[in-house]
Amino acid sequence: MTRDLYHPVLDCFLRGLPHAFLDVEASAGTVLLVEISGDCGGQWFLERGPAAWNLVARPGSDFAARVTVPQELAWRLFTKGIDRYSARAQIEIYGDCDLGEKILTLTAIVG
Secondary structure, three states: OOHHHHHHHHHHHHOOHHHHOOOOOOOOOOEEEEEEEOOOOEEEEEEEOOOOEEEEOOOOOOOOEEEEEEHHHHHHHHOOOOOHHHHHOOOEEEEOHHHHHHHHHOOOOOO
16 A cells, blocks of 8 residues: 555545435534544545535534544445444544444445
């Protein structure tokens, strides 16, 4: 894994977050922080706007939940290369667990 190649893949996958959260109700300003740990990872912020969830560069408030996914697991999680139960055991969620666990439903590529 090299940052030049893997980070853009992760960024592409995580652009599906607003769609994955379509049915998640939350107050405007609610923020989910998704961290992919490792040299190739990064941070993505999903913020609830007045009508929908949006990826933002920097949120307007503190996060309600923070999800940390190891970079070695991320591609498998978002491409159905691992079942959700096994993936859940390997990720860390702080704060609102119900909100954070919704990331397990993101499928960027069907494998």
